[in-house]
Each structure stands twice: as C-alpha cells, then as structure tokens.
Amino acid sequence: MDGKPGLRERKKQRTHAAISDAAITLFLEHGFNQVSVAQVAEAAEVSKRTLFAYFPTKEDLVVHRLADHETESARVVRARPPGTAPLTALREHFLKGLRDRDPITGLNDHPAARRLHRMILDAPSLVARMARFKTGAEHALTEALRETADTPEVTARLAAVQIVAVHWALAQDNAERLAYGEPADERYAGAVADTEHAFALLENGLRHLPPQQ
Known part of the structure; x- marks a missing residue:
C-alpha cells in the first residue's frame, strides 16, 4: 500500500x-x-x-472551507513546546497568521476573500452558522486546556470563551477595515499592535494558566 x-x-x-x-x-x-x-x-x-x-x-457549502480552523486553537495548545504557556503559543500563532496574511485573521485583502467576508455578513443564516463555529472552537479549546494544562473544567471553559472571543474580535476588526479599502500591508502594524494589546489584557486575567509540563 x-x-x-x-x-x-x-x-x-x-x-x-x-x-x-x-x-x-x-x-x-x-x-x-x-x-x-x-x-x-x-x-x-x-x-x-x-x-x-x-x-x-x-450553509455548509460555505462554512466547510473554515472547518479546519474550528479546532485550530486547540491544536496549537496541544502542540506547544514544553514550558510554553497556552496564551504564549496562541499569541505567536495569531501573529504568524498576520504575517502570512491568513484569511482567518481577517488580514487578507485578496478580492475573493473580501467578497466572501461581505457575503457571510450579508446572510443571517451564515452569521448564525458562524456562531455555531465559534461555539465549537470554544469546546475544542476547553478540552485542550483541560488535557494539557491540568486546568479545572470551569477555568478552562471560561478561558476558552475569552480567547476565542478575542480571536474573533481581532479578525473581524481586520476584515472590516480591509472591506472598507484599507490595504493589508498598511493595516499590518496596527493589527500586530492590537493583537499584542489583546493578549496582554488576557494575560492579566489568565496568567495563572500553567505552562506545559
């Protein structure tokens, strides 16, 4: 074979x-x-x-293209090197996504990516389906935090909700700016600054998440 x-x-x-x-x-x-x-x-x-x-x-005809990203944060947490805190791994991964112009970060100004984003926002059923996508990401990240950081269930769940919400907000802000004509290259520095600020805020409340043993 x-x-x-x-x-x-x-x-x-x-x-x-x-x-x-x-x-x-x-x-x-x-x-x-x-x-x-x-x-x-x-x-x-x-x-x-x-x-x-x-x-x-x-709706699956559209959302399936994002399916791999539903468990992306969970995979990042599970694959992080020993001694690396979950938030550190997730921040570095999002920053890499910005550098690579990964559409999931919202920082991709290819015409097709812009049109796809606008199409999703204009269709209530797709917006609702994306909310389910977000919930799935929260569940997957919760399990990853419980399994790799020995985190209590309620702590892991609350942390996952905050982390996924931050990812979502950062990506939406980037995508909306690009949808109104701001080039990705011009937005990049601001997107990085916003990401660093967002994860700094998370660390103030989530600093007790232990590193991988």
Whole structure:
C-alpha cells in the first residue's frame, strides 16, 4: 500500500471540490440568498441528493472551507513546546497568521476573500452558522486546556470563551477595515499592535494558566 487514496476516494474528492467550487462561484456572483441548492447542483452536474450527501445544509457549502480552523486553537495548545504557556503559543500563532496574511485573521485583502467576508455578513443564516463555529472552537479549546494544562473544567471553559472571543474580535476588526479599502500591508502594524494589546489584557486575567509540563 502506498498510502494514496483509491479511485473511489479520489472520485469523491473531485465531486466534493466540484460542488464547493460551483457553490462559491455562484454565491459570490449572485449572493448567497439569491442562489438555490438546485442551481448549485446543476452547476456542479450532480443531483440535489448527491449534493446533500456531501453538504448537509446550504450553509455548509460555505462554512466547510473554515472547518479546519474550528479546532485550530486547540491544536496549537496541544502542540506547544514544553514550558510554553497556552496564551504564549496562541499569541505567536495569531501573529504568524498576520504575517502570512491568513484569511482567518481577517488580514487578507485578496478580492475573493473580501467578497466572501461581505457575503457571510450579508446572510443571517451564515452569521448564525458562524456562531455555531465559534461555539465549537470554544469546546475544542476547553478540552485542550483541560488535557494539557491540568486546568479545572470551569477555568478552562471560561478561558476558552475569552480567547476565542478575542480571536474573533481581532479578525473581524481586520476584515472590516480591509472591506472598507484599507490595504493589508498598511493595516499590518496596527493589527500586530492590537493583537499584542489583546493578549496582554488576557494575560492579566489568565496568567495563572500553567505552562506545559
């Protein structure tokens, strides 16, 4: 076995990608609420039944592209080097995201990224789905803090809520500034300063989170 996916799995991956690409293209061109699932299925040349087998809801056609980020903070906490506090690892990871212009930090001024952000904000069902995404991130980070920092459940949960909220607020602020025309390169220094300030505020209340043993 060479570890490569088989023919059936490769076909499933191509179908998944075709549906996703067709959906995003249509949504960005016409608006999320203006495009039906049937139109997406037709553009992707699949049946509605097949589409729903890959994407259970219309909102999943958009949010799935952010799925890996739902547990990103939890992964960072689990992978941090020994002796590194959770907040230190998370701050450095977010700062790296800013340097790399990772869209999840909001600091990406590619036209497609801007349009995707505006599309999400303009669709109430997508805003609600993103709230569920945020809750999932809080749960995942709570478990990571409990497992790696020997943190009591209530402390881990309250810490996770604050950390995820800060990430969310920083990314939203960056994305909104870019949506109004501020270039990412000009925003970068301010985004870094805001990130350092935000994590300094967190550290004042969360400084007792122990480092990885």
